[in-house]
Amino acid sequence: AQKITQTQPGMFVQEKEAVTLDCTYDTSDQSYGLFWYKQPSSGEMIFLIYQGSYDEQNATEGRYSLNFQKARKSANLVISASQLGDSAMYFCAMREGGGSNYKLTFGKGTLLTVNP
Amino acid sequence: SQTIHQWPATLVQPVGSPLSLECTVEGTSNPNLYWYRQAAGRGLQLLFYSVGIGQISSEVPQNLSASRPQDRQFILSSKKLLLSDSGFYLCVYRGTPYNEQFFGPGTRLTVL
Numbered sequence: 001a002q003k004i005t006q007t008q009p010g011m012f013v014q015e016k017e018a019v020t021l022d023c024t025y026d027t028s029d030q031s032y033g034l035f036w037y038k039q040p041s042s043g044e045m046i047f048l049i050y051q052g053s054y055d056e057q058n059a060t061e062g063r064y065s066l067n068f069q070k071a072r073k074s075a076n077l078v079i080s081a082s083q084l085g086d087s088a089m090y091f092c093a094m095r096e097g098g099g100s101n102y103k104l105t106f107g108k109g110t111l112l113t114v115n116p
Numbered sequence: 117s118q119t120i121h122q123w124p125a126t127l128v129q130p131v132g133s134p135l136s137l138e139c140t141v142e143g144t145s146n147p148n149l150y151w152y153r154q155a156a157g158r159g160l161q162l163l164f165y166s167v168g169i170g171q172i173s174s175e176v177p178q179n180l181s182a183s184r185p186q187d188r189q190f191i192l193s194s195k196k197l198l199l200s201d202s203g204f205y206l207c208v209y210r211g212t213p214y215n216e217q218f219f220g221p222g223t224r225l226t227v228l
Contacts (some may be wrong), residue, residue: 004159035216043204045219091159093217102148102210104217108159 003027004094004107011112013082020067021077021110029053033095034075036066039109048052048090051075059111082114119143120220128226135180135194137223139207142188148210149190150217151182155203155217166190202227 005024013019025034036048051059051066059066068074079086092107119142129135141147151163162175168181179198183191183227190207207220 028178037219043222043224047216049220050216093160102165103162104150105162106152106160 002098002107003105004092006092006107006110008110009108011110013079013112013114015084015114015116016081018078018080019082019112021079021090021092021112023075023077023107025073025075025092025094027073027094027096029086029096034066035093035095035104036064036069036075036077037091037093037106038086038088039091045091079112084114084116087112088113120207120209120218122205122220122223124223125221126224126226128228129197130228131199132196135192135197135201135225137192137205137207137225139190139192139220140188141209142192144188144209149184150208150210151190151192151204152206152208154206160206164192195208197227199227200224 003026007022007053011019032053034051038046041109049059049061049064049066051068058068063080067078087109089109091109094105096103121140123138138217142167146168148167150165152160153163154160163180164172166172166184169184172184179201180192180194192205202225205223205225208217211218
């Protein structure tokens with residue numbers, strides 16, 4: 001079974017509108033973390049936002065917010081006021097374990113296209 | 117701050133040829149380092165990780181191997197490349213305090 005599921009291979013949004021990218025995860029660990037990364041066409045991976053499993057409040061970083069619903073095991077990324085530069089692949093990832101057992105598993109990604 | 121270097125940036129190799137990709141990290145000591153591969157249209161697959169010199173863990177059986185000859189150097193190798201080895205290879209350093217992973221610029225490998 002997949003540990004990270006991103007059900008939207010591609011998404012389109014109009015400039016200045018908000019968009020939600022879906023991510024569900026599967027783990028039996030009590031302590032874990034969830035990340036979102038952005039990958040532009042240049043290939044670099046850019047860290048966007050992090051949510052710990054024990055964090056009670058949803059993480060926010062500028063125009064990015066993470067809608068964390070622990071019971072549903074979902075960690076959706078919300079981008080407000082989309083910009084043309086937001087067009088990129090977006091990956092959801094989950095951290096499990098610690099020390100030498102630390103693992104980061106990625107979803108297959110969502111390609112976001114922002115239309116002018 | 118930490119910096120991750122990868123060399124080379126792009127590589128085109130024939131099937132059956134050897135491979136050596138290098139990753140070096142600056143600004144930290146005893147980092148946890150990871151090799152990921154991103155195949156076209158797919159997510160990132162963890163290949164190897166290392167918690168210290170000479171310590172390598174392999175995630176999936178494959179045609180590749182990794183070595184950690186120095187604290188801040190991580191090398192990905194192959195004796196004979198396959199077509200399926202084509203992809204974008206990313207070296208990653210595990211950061212603190214959130215354990216987020218910082219990615220190097222990547223090496224785009226094409227096997228013909």
